[in-house]
Amino acid sequence: MRIAYYPGCSLDTTGVEFRLSTAFCANQLGLDLWEVPGWNCCGASSAHSTDQLLSLALPARNLAIAEKEGLDMAVPCAACYSRFKTVEAEVRQDEKVQQDVAQVIDMDYRATNNTRSLLEVFVEQVGLDKIEAAVKKPLSGLKVACYYGCYLVRPPKLGHFDRAEDPESMDHLIVKLGGTPVEWPHKTECCGAGMITLSPEDGLPLTYEILRAAQLCGADCLATACPMCLMNLDLHQESVNKKYKADFNLPVFYFTELMALTFGAEPKEIGLDKHFVNSLPLLAGIGKKETA
Amino acid sequence: MAGIELSAVQPVAKEWTEKLQAAGIDITSCYQCGKCTAGCPMAQSMDYSPRQIVRLLQLGLADDALRSRTIWMCASCETCATRCPRDVDVAKLMDLLRIEANRTGVAAVPEVPIFHKTFLESVERYGRVYEMELMMKFNMRTRKLFNNVDLGPKMMSKGKLHFMPPKADDGGAVKKLFERVRERRGN
Numbered sequence A: 001m002r003i004a005y006y007p008g009c010s011l012d013t014t015g016v017e018f019r020l021s022t023a024f025c026a027n028q029l030g031l032d033l034w035e036v037p038g039w040n041c042c043g044a045s046s047a048h049s050t051d052q053l054l055s056l057a058l059p060a061r062n063l064a065i066a067e068k069e070g071l072d073m074a075v076p077c078a079a080c081y082s083r084f085k086t087v088e089a090e091v092r093q094d095e096k097v098q099q100d101v102a103q104v105i106d107m108d109y110r111a112t113n114n115t116r117s118l119l120e121v122f123v124e125q126v127g128l129d130k131i132e133a134a135v136k137k138p139l140s141g142l143k144v145a146c147y148y149g150c151y152l153v154r155p156p157k158l159g160h161f162d163r164a165e166d167p168e169s170m171d172h173l174i175v176k177l178g179g180t181p182v183e184w185p186h187k188t189e190c191c192g193a194g195m196i197t198l199s200p201e202d203g204l205p206l207t208y209e210i211l212r213a214a215q216l217c218g219a220d221c222l223a224t225a226c227p228m229c230l231m232n233l234d235l236h237q238e239s240v241n242k243k244y245k246a247d248f249n250l251p252v253f254y255f256t257e258l259m260a261l262t263f264g265a266e267p268k269e270i271g272l273d274k275h276f277v278n279s280l281p282l283l284a285g286i287g288k289k290e291t292a
Numbered sequence B: 001m002a003g004i005e006l007s008a009v010q011p012v013a014k015e016w017t018e019k020l021q022a023a024g025i026d027i028t029s030c031y032q033c034g035k036c037t038a039g040c041p042m043a044q045s046m047d048y049s050p051r052q053i054v055r056l057l058q059l060g061l062a063d064d065a066l067r068s069r070t071i072w073m074c075a076s077c078e079t080c081a082t083r084c085p086r087d088v089d090v091a092k093l094m095d096l097l098r099i100e101a102n103r104t105g106v107a108a109v110p111e112v113p114i115f116h117k118t119f120l121e122s123v124e125r126y127g128r129v130y131e132m133e134l135m136m137k138f139n140m141r142t143r144k145l146f147n148n149v150d151l152g153p154k155m156m157s158k159g160k161l162h163f164m165p166p167k168a169d170d171g172g173a174v175k176k177l178f179e180r181v182r183e184r185r186g187n
């Protein structure tokens, strides 16, 4: 299966392990990711907080390139994905928006193709059966809190692939990988987004609550699809521990990293050593049940 | 807040009701149930709750909404827009208020729009975000060291920040895109 691929800025910097693990999984599953040539930043919250047309045009330019190629678009980063879905919806709904956007990007764009989150592509298009068949080292015994965050599922009017409240696609995936998803109440609570950096005293309480809920519900680790969420939960776990005199030691993974590990990837080749909370001791224990 | 001059606020209420309607947001359908506020993860850091922001606009007190801390504390999480029983897109409303507050120079938390401006300059210049330069420029412009001083080195130790700017190889398309947006805005 061939699909256009928009990595987004984070996957070259703070989320490089998301890129490495995505490439590994795609390769194992025969998914042909066509990286959009000359892709540009989606504008993130800076664009939609500054200028509406700009916030539509930046993602649209990427989508237009994929549309010309006749391809749907796979987007790993949940935040970029949300911007793409917004443009797609607005261009479809409003002819004036469609024309304005086309003029600004100097390309025709009619949203005849679909934006899909990478999670959706794996779970629904590649399919859980195919994924299960590729598992060599199951995540036996690993309890995972699937953390969807804001942008994979909200707002529902954008027509997402999973439910806005209590989504479950990632949970189903973890089951197929041999792990155990935990029941927990913070699947879609906000991680604090940019507030963690701009104003830690306002943002850190949110990160704390998510980590606390995951731990209370018995999770060994968290899985996410968003580089921003991952950074807040992983990089800032130390600040949370300091501020709240807590001792969280919860590795945070991209769901693609967990997939790649079960497919037989070496931790280093998918960038697992780039996380701040060391996951190697935890991973050393998985899959043991099968071999013992 | 001083006494309210009704003849002064009524036109403001009308103006904002119409402006927002054009953007697909009908504030007259809000019945002040407070569900938006109940689910808002940033409510504890706001001066007016999301529900109160809508109320201010209904009452023609848009200036108070524009000068609020609330709009800059909003994390754009879309919870309010997801749960409103009256289909009021409060998250988008926050965007429109930020844009207007920024345009008229009344932002209560100036660091946030400074961050956005610096971010977009990077996108215009390189087509993508150059995080190292963004962090340095933002620190200089806000005249206070990054709140998390140790973050840069931490990121670098993991090879997550680069000294060289990214290259989009877009043939200058993004620069032109920014120019056309500016032309349309008339400045």
Ligand code: SF4
Residues within 6 Å of the ligand: B029, B030, B031, B032, B033, B034, B035, B036, B037, B050, B051, B054, B083, B084, B085, B086, B087, B088, B090
């Ligand atoms: S949830 Fe909707 S109706 Fe209720 S107060 Fe908020 S905006 Fe108004």
Ligand code: SF4
Residues within 6 Å of the ligand: B036, B039, B040, B041, B042, B043, B050, B073, B074, B075, B076, B077, B078, B079, B080, B081, B090, B091, B094
């Ligand atoms: S989008 Fe903003 S106002 Fe709405 S719930 Fe999220 S943080 Fe609160």
